[in-house]
Amino acid sequence: MDVSRLERVVVGSVGGREPAVWAEGRTVSLSSELLDRTGWRRFLDASGTLSLPGDVEIPTLDDVVRLREQAAFTDHPPASSRLPVSYQYVPGWARAIVGASIGRLNRSRTGHWARFPAWPLDLSADFVADMTSTASPMSALRTPVLLTHDIDSPEGLERLVADFLPLEEQAGARSTSYVVPCAWPIEYALADAVVSRGHDIGVHGYDHSNRTAFADAAERGRRLDAAAAFADRYRSTGYRAPSLLRTRALLRDLAGRYRYDSSIPTSGGLFPVPNNGCASARPFVAEGIAELPLSMPRDGSLRFLGHSPGEIAALWISCADAIARARGVVVLLTHCERRFSGNVAMLAAYRTLLEYIGADERFAFSSPLQAIASAGLP
Ligand SMILES: [Zn+2]
Incomplete structure (x- = not known):
């Protein structure tokens, strides 16, 4: 999944657009293409905060679908679905032990596995x-x-x-x-x-x-x-x-x-x-x-x-x-x-x-x- 064309921004202001006010203060990912096409990039400060004025060009429903579907599908099987026998036959406790130790290592490394969508909740779309x-x-x-x-x-x-x-x-x-x-x-x-x-x-x-x-x-x-x-x-x-x-x-x-x-x-x-x-x-x-x-x-x-x-x-x-x-x-x-x-x-x-x-x-x-x-x- 290619997330390289997404940029994380903090929503500072939605320019009084009432339906989107909930997003103020949240971090979202937007495509570089959207930021450039709408001119929103002008309203992005050096710290990555996006403060939109009231009269700004708005995105299209295509933009919504593209962002929503960018990482929505798992196009390639993970290792577990390529095993010759079902991974279910590995006892649950064994999978849990392997999983938990890898997990503790990974807990602080969200930049690798949650670039987009962000963990634990990403409402960008x-x-x-x-x-x-x-x-x-x-x-x-x-x-x-x-x-x-x-x-x-x-x-x-x-x-x-x-x-x-x-x-x-x-x-x-x-x-x-x-x-x-x-x-x-x-x-x-x-x-x-x-x-x-x-x-x-x-x-x-x-x-x-x-x-x-x-x-x-x-x-x-x-x-x-x-x-x-x-x-x-x-x-x-x-x-x-x-x-x-x-x-x-x-x-x-x-x-x-x-x-x-x-x-x-x-x-x-x-x-x-x-x-x-x-x-x-x-x-x-x-x-x-x-x-x-x-x-x-x-x-x-x-x-x-x-x-x-x-x-x-x-x-x-x-x-x-x-x-x-x-x-x-x-x-x-x-x-x-x-x-x-x-x-x-x-x-x-x-x-x-x-x-x-x-x-x-x-x-x-x-x-x-x-x-x-x-x-x-x-
Ligand atoms: Zn299940």
Whole structure:
């Protein structure tokens, strides 16, 4: 991914342009070409602060799309999807140990893996959108909050039902769990209980071997179709790609099968590849399907970087606040396995966030389809 043509600037003033006032004080990335074409470069001081006057040339919707899609796709498979056997067969604890030690080394090196989008939250594309002449349809609404889980194992499904759903229901929320449909024996009684309690089930790939996005068209179609029986049983409307590996071809194939995809992070950080994400917290359409960006930093990445559960709760709250100010959608992913969020300390962090959201009038727990509709998408 080529981020060399982007420049980081601090938004000092948006020249009284009300929809974009939320961005004042934030750091965003803009293309050199945009800064030159609009003449904005004249208003950039030596410290990198951009102070725009009221009567300035504005960007176009093309500028928004270009920035949003610049790092949105993972065009090349990471090493894990080229292994001769699925990386899932490496025990979880072994992957966690390798991951955590690399993570602590990487924590202070965001310049390498989060040049764009910036970590933990980059709203550059939403800033550019609010500098165009087109108003965001989300401006008058409470901020939708979506709680999602990726269910990668039987343990994840068990802990979802035992530990996560009660917390969510206590807070007045319902969650969406994306379940791997074709890798391990699914305990259908548990999955049935999830939907009967008012929660959603979506589809999390095929067997989580990280190949679907890069397979040839026939193989990709076969893998997607293999999930159809599961998707029908639970009336699944959405898809999340395993390890968030996503290509334009995958999204095109999802368009005929699901109402939405939620595989593109706002700020992907280190995973699945460095410098990935759409730098937007608002639903948009890409390759013919509604995309619900995963706007909050993920539990796996945060644990990998060595953050404590208390730090994670604080970071989640500050990101949710920033997303609310920017009129985005809060989309959180937690994994229910013990080594991710299915343990006492991380469940306490999750509860802290749920209570914060539930007590604050700016937010409303929502479902994926409600959030997409609130953004004015089909
Ligand atoms: Zn997964």
